[in-house]
Amino acid sequence: MQRVFLRECAPGDLVDDVFCVSGKQLSAASNGTHFIKVLVSDRSLQVNGRMWKANREIFNSVPDGGFVRLRGKLENYQNNLQLIIEQIWAAKEGTYELGDLLPHTDKDIPTMCAKLHEILGSIQNRHLAAIVQAYLDDEMLMKNLCRAPAAQSMHHAFIGGLLEHTLNAVEVADAIVKFYPGLNRDLVITGIFLHDIAKTWELSYDSAFGYTDGGNLVGHIVKSALWVEDKVRAAEQMLGEKIPQNLIDVLQHIIISHHGVPEFGAVKTPATPEAIAVHHIENMDAKLMSSLAVTRGPRAETEGSWTDYMKAFGGRLYRPDVAPAEVAAEEPIGFNGAVAEGLLVGGGLKITNPLFETARQK
Numbered sequence: 001m002q003r004v005f006l007r008e009c010a011p012g013d014l015v016d017d018v019f020c021v022s023g024k025q026l027s028a029a030s031n032g033t034h035f036i037k038v039l040v041s042d043r044s045l046q047v048n049g050r051m052w053k054a055n056r057e058i059f060n061s062v063p064d065g066g067f068v069r070l071r072g073k074l075e076n077y078q079n080n081l082q083l084i085i086e087q088i089w090a091a092k093e094g095t096y097e098l099g100d101l102l103p104h105t106d107k108d109i110p111t112m113c114a115k116l117h118e119i120l121g122s123i124q125n126r127h128l129a130a131i132v133q134a135y136l137d138d139e140m141l142m143k144n145l146c147r148a149p150a151a152q153s154m155h156h157a158f159i160g161g162l163l164e165h166t167l168n169a170v171e172v173a174d175a176i177v178k179f180y181p182g183l184n185r186d187l188v189i190t191g192i193f194l195h196d197i198a199k200t201w202e203l204s205y206d207s208a209f210g211y212t213d214g215g216n217l218v219g220h221i222v223k224s225a226l227w228v229e230d231k232v233r234a235a236e237q238m239l240g241e242k243i244p245q246n247l248i249d250v251l252q253h254i255i256i257s258h259h260g261v262p263e264f265g266a267v268k269t270p271a272t273p274e275a276i277a278v279h280h281i282e283n284m285d286a287k288l289m290s291s292l293a294v295t296r297g298p299r300a301e302t303e304g305s306w307t308d309y310m311k312a313f314g315g316r317l318y319r320p321d322v323a324p325a326e327v328a329a330e331e332p333i334g335f336n337g338a339v340a341e342g343l344l345v346g347g348g349l350k351i352t353n354p355l356f357e358t359a360r361q362k
Helices: 056-061 109-120 126-136 139-147 161-179 185-195 213-217 220-239 245-256 273-295 354-361
Strands: 014-028 034-041 046-054 065-077 080-090
Touching: 014 056, 034 056, 034 080, 046 056, 046 065, 056 080, 109 126, 109 139, 109 161, 109 185, 126 139, 126 185, 126 220, 126 245, 139 161, 161 185, 161 273, 185 220, 185 245, 185 273, 220 245, 245 273
Parallel strands: 046 080
Antiparallel strands: 014 034, 014 065, 034 046, 065 080
């Protein structure tokens, strides 16, 4: 039987299949009964799940993060899908496809890895190059970087998401640093490479996406900054010399300030041009991916012109793309939409409007 994904469902639909669950909580209702709150997801969507009239025995049988089979009914709750769970039990091995349950990047992971290595290999400062190499030599860390999501749900929340986010931001940085001659390219590239590196440790992603205990207690920002000191020691052994402390301090500052302001998790506000650049570049990639997912995603055309209120953007987002491409990008467009022949002459624009020709003759 072909699987029906949550993104394809509507209020009133019945489900009976294997899903990921995470974030379980046992709560008490006003009438004294207990119910379970849990996040339910497949590769297409995550929804809130509720199981009424539950007890601790049922609650203990639900994994903190993993795969279960459940039966229930979807309903509309505050303009979002919510799953009312009727039955839940352990999923048997062989009864589900892992690819149906965990979202995955659409891009090729080995190709992204190769491109990231290529750009990192162009770093000219020997100290930064040695620090970066110490990370690249950590095989388990690099394996996790290629697999980890960039977040539990906010942006790039899929297998390979952290790698995709990191590479996107590195490529954007590599493209724009040339416009700012005083900006240190090596520091910006290194800072972006390392800004989220400890999400490989902060998040769990073997089954349902969630946070590890260490992730909840410490978080990726602090851990990423601490890892720099470990890798610096390895880099110093590699070079046979000490790495300047002010370089270490500036690199750690980029990491701890990349969220911009304290209310969003920054330990410090960005205080160098490179820290400012890293903050804005990585934040732009995260925000654009989040906004495109809800405005230009698979169901955007059927969900109305406006999204619901989104806290990350402080309002609702407008979905329609009002200026779709009408011809191939490489074809020059003439007046009245026709392809103009000989429009570009000698690297300049040839004006073919007869009114201009007349004016020139006068």
